[in-house]
Amino acid sequence: MLRVRKQIFFTVLILCVVIVSGCVEQKQLEKLGLVTAVGYDLEKKNVIRGTVVVHQFDPMAQNITKMITTTANTSKGLRQGQNLQSNQKLVTGQMRCVIYSKELAEKGVIQLVDALNRDSAVGNMVYLTVADGSALEIMEVDNKNTKISLGTYLYNLIKQNVESEQILSPTLQEFNHNYYDIGKDPVLPVLMVKNKDVIIKALALFKDDRYIAELGPKRHFYLKILSDKYKAGTHELGFKRSEFEKIRLKKGEHSIRDVYSKVFIDIDNINSQAKLKLIDKKTLKFRVEVKLDSRLLESTEPLDFSNPSSVKFIEKKLNQVMKKDIKGLIKYFQKLGVDPVGIGNEYKAHLRGKNLSKKEWRELYKRASFEVHVKNRIVKTGVID
Numbered sequence: 001m002l003r004v005r006k007q008i009f010f011t012v013l014i015l016c017v018v019i020v021s022g023c024v025e026q027k028q029l030e031k032l033g034l035v036t037a038v039g040y041d042l043e044k045k046n047v048i049r050g051t052v053v054v055h056q057f058d059p060m061a062q063n064i065t066k067m068i069t070t071t072a073n074t075s076k077g078l079r080q081g082q083n084l085q086s087n088q089k090l091v092t093g094q095m096r097c098v099i100y101s102k103e104l105a106e107k108g109v110i111q112l113v114d115a116l117n118r119d120s121a122v123g124n125m126v127y128l129t130v131a132d133g134s135a136l137e138i139m140e141v142d143n144k145n146t147k148i149s150l151g152t153y154l155y156n157l158i159k160q161n162v163e164s165e166q167i168l169s170p171t172l173q174e175f176n177h178n179y180y181d182i183g184k185d186p187v188l189p190v191l192m193v194k195n196k197d198v199i200i201k202a203l204a205l206f207k208d209d210r211y212i213a214e215l216g217p218k219r220h221f222y223l224k225i226l227s228d229k230y231k232a233g234t235h236e237l238g239f240k241r242s243e244f245e246k247i248r249l250k251k252g253e254h255s256i257r258d259v260y261s262k263v264f265i266d267i268d269n270i271n272s273q274a275k276l277k278l279i280d281k282k283t284l285k286f287r288v289e290v291k292l293d294s295r296l297l298e299s300t301e302p303l304d305f306s307n308p309s310s311v312k313f314i315e316k317k318l319n320q321v322m323k324k325d326i327k328g329l330i331k332y333f334q335k336l337g338v339d340p341v342g343i344g345n346e347y348k349a350h351l352r353g354k355n356l357s358k359k360e361w362r363e364l365y366k367r368a369s370f371e372v373h374v375k376n377r378i379v380k381t382g383v384i385d
Contacts, residue, residue, distance in 0.1 A: 033066070033088035036151025039099040039135030040112055043071050048104070048112075050078030051139050053150045056088060065149050067139060075115040093121045096155035098128050098172075099135040099191065105204065105211035110179065113209070116172055124173035127158045130204040130211060132192035141198050154198065158189060161200060165224055165233040166217075168203070168340075179209055182358050183344025187223070190214055205338045208358070212336050222322075222329050225272050225290060226341045234297060237321050239263045241301065244317075247310040249302040266298040267318070270379065276346045284368045286343065288326065294318075295380040305381040315376050322374045330370050337362055 037053040049071045056064040068090075070081035083090050098116065100109050116122050131138045139150060161167045168174075170188045178186040185206050192201040202214040203223070215223060221235040244263050275289040296305070296314070304310045333339060344361045 031088055033086050033090045034094040035090055035092050036065075036094055036149040037097045037099070037139060037154060038092075038095060039101075039131070039139045040075075040104055040109075041101040041134050041136055042104040042107065046073055047071050048073070048075075048078070049136065050075065050082065051136050052082055052090065053139060054086065054088075054090060055094065055149045055151075069136065075112055091121060092119055093123075094151075095122055095126050096151035097158070098126060099131050099138055099154075100129070101131050101135045102133065102190075102211060104135075105130045105206075108209045110209035113172070113175060113179075117176065122172070124171060124176075126172050127155060127170050128172060128175050128188050129154070129158070129170060130188050130190050132190055132201055137193055138191050138198055141193055141196065154191070157198065157200065161189075167200065167220060168224060168227060178340075179206075181342075181345070182356055182361060183339065183346070183348045184342035185338045185340050187215075187340045205333075205336060205340060207336070207338050212338055219325075219329055221269075222326050223340060225269075225292075226274050226276075226288070226326070226329075234266055234268045236264055236266050237318065239265070239317060239321070244301060244303060247304050247307070247313055249304055260300045262300075264298075264300045265296065265314070265318070267294040267376075267378075268297050269294050276341070276343060278346055278350050279371070281350055284347070284364060286346065286368060286370050288330075288370055288372045290322070290326065290372075290374045292374075292376045293379050294376055296378050311378050311381065315378055318376045318378075319374045322376065323372050326374065327370065327372050330372075334365060334368065337365070339365060343368070 033054040033056055035052045036055050039051040041049040041051075043049040049069060051067060051069045054066045054068060056066060066086075068082045068085050070078055070085065072078045072081055079090065100112065113128070116126070141150070158167070158170065162169050167189055168187050175186045175188070178184045185208070187206065188204045189200045190202045190204050191198055202216055203220060204211050205213050205215055221233065224233070239262060241261065241263050270293045272290065272292045277287045279285050279287045303314070330341070333341065339361075344365065347361070347364065348356050
């Protein structure tokens with residue numbers, strides 16, 4: 001009797017599973033257009049142009065992509081118009097990258113970012129970017145030779161530079177965190193077309209949700225150090241040749257090299273730690289302490305690395321230049337009124353529950369002063385694999 005009851009129970013259970021599974025909406029890949037990249041341009045006042053790269057699944061072909069462009073007043077209006085141009089339902093679950101034109105970013109992007117936040121199919125790890133010109137120009141680049149969709153190509157381009165610590169992570173999650181955080185501003189990569197390919201030109205500095213200025217590649221190193229722990233990446237520094245005369249090898253094969261008029265040194269950062277501390281709340285004075293462990297990869301002049309005093313001399317020169325560059329970078333941020341480092345977070349931590357508005361911090365930020373200390377330790381010299 002017990003065995004019969006068990007058989008009846010399992011039979012009913014199987015029937016329930018079959019019935020429930022039949023009620024779930026079936027989304028066959030052949031009926032879906034997977035949006036992998038989205039671009040937004042300002043068409044005219046109150047009108048935006050939206051472009052999507054769609055990956056279409058076809059069992060008979062390896063890779064089919066289609067680009068659809070339309071205009072509307074909102075992102076949802078764009079999606080409706082794009083669906084009217086597609087024989088497959090467009091879905092955003094595979095979106096990899098979003099591109100805003102510089103013109104649009106200068107006016108503000110939060111309304112479009114908010115539309116992404118409200119789309120449950122869009123993940124927090126999608127990358128946000130700014131186009132040096134129009135988003136459409138970026139998306140029209142011919143990537144047939146890559147054998148992957150443009151969205152995947154751009155995602156890989158950004159991801160490998162984030163992982164190698166060349167740029168800060170520009171995910172939707174990071175943008176939201178920095179935008180809604182009173183003590184910090186967002187940073188996004190700037191894309192441009194070069195030699196029929198897409199490259200990362202610079203970093204876009206934002207004040208709230210508006211693009212303000214660009215930060216060139218040579219300054220990315222310092223922004224990364226000040227913003228987060230830095231464990232990879234290289235940096236090149238230039239010096240007057242006369243500064244290294246006393247430690248330059250001069251005999252035999254080490255004759256004067258005329259290719260360069262300066263001494264250039266490349267370092268590879270192994271580890272870094274930056275501490276930002278408010279040391280005088282009344283005068284709004286901050287101390288910035290940066291410690292680095294580095295490998296010296298290359299020098300354009302033959303320098304004597306065998307002598308410990310020579311290595312100490314090089315460390316001192318690196319410290320001087322880095323200190324000057326970091327001070328200059330912070331002053332540049334103050335002049336623009338942007339805070340990508342998160343200096344406001346340190347100030348806010350000392351308010352003991354008192355509210356601080358973005359406007360109040362902007363005004364305080366202008367008159368803040370900074371004491372910068374850099375200690376760079378060269379742990380290895382020579383070429384590495």
